[in-house]
Amino acid sequence: MNKFKLNLKEQAWLQDKDLQYIMMLLNQNGDNARIVGGAVRDALLNSFNNQNKKIEDIDIATKLLPEENIVILEKTGIKVIPTGLKHGTVTAVLNKKTFEITTLRKDITTDGRHAEVEFSKDWLEDANRRDFTLNALYLSLDGTVYDPLNGYDDIKASKITFIGDANKRIREDALRILRFYRFSSDHGIGNIDEEGMLATIKHKFLIGALSGERVNNELKKILSSERASYIIPLIAEIGILKVILPQYQGYKSFLRYVKIENLFSLNNVMGRLSCLVPCDEKNMTEISAKLKLSNKEKNLLISYCKPFKINNLSERTIRRELYYFGKNIIIHKLIYLNLLDIKTLNYINDYKIPKIPLTGKDLIKEGWQEGRDMGDKLKQFEKKWVRNDFKINQNK
8 A cells, every 4th residue: 555644744734632632542452543535635635736725524434343433432521423323434523523433344235326335444445435546545643644546646637536447436326426527626627537527428317316415515516616617518518417407508607607706706606506597486496406405595596586677886776676685686696697896796795784764563653553554554665765765754
């Protein structure tokens, strides 16, 4: 197994006392635990590309069985959540930080969505069941990186490569199709790996069997990535986006939207998603159901489709539209219509949307009875108040 050392002076995150404590407990009887996956990958990317990506989610791989991990950690008072015992995973919670700890394993059977696993004590077996070489890197607290499948070479080449046979990896879990493009969007700088891309095209219809939540999670990460303007057209041209979004109509509006967002350092995932499909309530409702979006996200998509009356960028007009639609929707609409400028954006961000100064309680105090007449009175007042640029007209 290839191994090399990181410069610990460049890896401040490894000095975290809680991480060190948990690793010490798991390793008290030998080399039983190593950090694995995203944290190691990002640390190497930071080191090689001189980036400064924050290392946050720390996963730990261990030779110990889940039950052993629980006993060792709970004995010292650390809270342990059995998040996935069937697959060997527990989550340790220490000082409000979470550490996912998973026993080494190998796949016994897979069906494209789930895998039946067998626990192992072999680091190479565990590495071989992972998706991409850059995710099969292990790290000890002393800075030693264990690289059984040459993942560091792919990191240096900015290349996303499936472990072993790409077709087999995808048949094991079809979500790897989306993860291939998500990681290519996050970390790839050069060309997409051809063998991997051909395998994703061949098996793209397997995506249909995945849960909406899993697809949604990966799609959002692609949409919000730095290379979204490259990856979204690519997965559209090879037919993958149509499998995810049957309503897909083209990416021209999406590219324009992202280009404008980038000018202002904005990143509205739901806004970007809405640019890929015909904007009407029926489509947005269907998409929300398919991708298992939250009610908030669904309502936002539907709101993006409502008629928009703005015809100039006067502050008075902006104030009126902000009152009726809110900041998120107005910024989205201005970007979509290519009307946003930095002056308007700053004004919107700084503006405090007023609250109507007359309520039903106020009218009741004046002798009004609850009912349609009082509701009509409030609507009339609101209309006049907005038309008067939110100044109170003494004639209520």
